[in-house]
Amino acid sequence: MKREIKKDEWGIVLDFLPHGHYGMERSQPIAQVLGDVYFSLLDVIVREDVTLKTGDRVYIGDGKRKEVKYIRGRLEINDTSTVSKDELEKVIEDIIEKKPDKFIEFFNKAGHVTTRLHQLELLPGVGKKHLWAIIDARKEKPFESFDDIKKRVSLLPNPEKMIVKRIIEELENADKYRIFVPKFEKREQSQRPRFR
Numbered sequence: 001m002k003r004e005i006k007k008d009e010w011g012i013v014l015d016f017l018p019h020g021h022y023g024m025e026r027s028q029p030i031a032q033v034l035g036d037v038y039f040s041l042l043d044v045i046v047r048e049d050v051t052l053k054t055g056d057r058v059y060i061g062d063g064k065r066k067e068v069k070y071i072r073g074r075l076e077i078n079d080t081s082t083v084s085k086d087e088l089e090k091v092i093e094d095i096i097e098k099k100p101d102k103f104i105e106f107f108n109k110a111g112h113v114t115t116r117l118h119q120l121e122l123l124p125g126v127g128k129k130h131l132w133a134i135i136d137a138r139k140e141k142p143f144e145s146f147d148d149i150k151k152r153v154s155l156l157p158n159p160e161k162m163i164v165k166r167i168i169e170e171l172e173n174a175d176k177y178r179i180f181v182p183k184f185e186k187r188e189q190s191q192r193p194r195f196r
Contacts, residue, residue, distance in 0.1 A: 006182045008035025009061035011042060012091045014084035016052040021081070031068075032075060032084045033058060036095050039167055039181045041080065043072040054087050055094070074184060077171045088171075092164045100146060103163050106179065107134060107149055108142045113177055122177055124165045125157040 011033030019027045029046040036057070044060060046052060050067045058067045077085070096103055110119035120131050130153065137143070137152040149159045163180070170181035 006038045007061070008038050008040045008042075009059065010036045011040070011044070011058055011060040012036055012095065013052045013054055013056040013058060014087045014091060015054065015081045016046070017081070018051065030072065031058070032080050033060065034088065034091055034095075035060070036099075039092070039095075039171060040184070041075040041077060041171060043075055045069045045072055054083070055091070076173075077168075088168065089164055092167050093160065096160055096163055103160075104143050104145060104149070106163075107159065108138050110179075117177075119177075119179060122166060122175065122179055123162040124169070125162055130156055 013031050013033050015032045017030045017032075020030045024030075029048065029050070031044050031046050031052050033042050033044055034040070035042070042060065044058070046067060047069050052058065052067060056067075059065050060068055060071060077088075080088075107120070112118050113122070118131055120126050120134055121128075126134070133153045133156070134149075137149075140152075143149045143152070146159050150156065167180050169175055170178055
């Protein structure tokens with residue numbers, strides 16, 4: 001059985017480098033983007049006549065692309081520029097704000113990872129007490145919004161911020177379990193300079 005490859009159709013620009021970065025064979029415009037569904041961190045080569053800015057939404061799917069010439073490859077979070085690292089949290093917050101239903105559904109439907117670990121416990125700040133408060137509240141009726149979660153589960157840290165932190169942890173490969181960022185197979189790629 002062939003595994004489905006999860007690909008983002010659209011990406012949000014984290015950083016635009018009009019002349020590329022040090023160590024590239026030739027100078028060409030490049031952008032570091034974050035996929036808006038699977039949170040793929042990508043290096044993309046941008047068409048010569050295009051200028052992008054942080055926050056721009058660009059098509060990175062398999063069809064005809066207007067701004068992006070081709071996808072150079074996946075990035076590890078440590079391989080991104082300082083600007084990309086600085087923008088990452090805000091861009092993730094914007095993605096969650098624009099498509100909250102997927103994340104609210106997570107609070108409504110999350111289940112067990114193992115017999116001793118629940119998916120909700122993978123969120124920073126959720127221990128057994130919050131876990132049972134969330135489960136009890138969603139049994140009464142499903143959550144309708146982040147505000148609804150905050151109202152019905154007392155003393156729960158900000159649910160949006162918890163999701164942002166979890167997505168960043170998954171991008172950093174800080175945990176073997178995944179909720180929002182699929183684990184991508186590592187392929188040998190040409191040596192790429194590390195940004196500091």
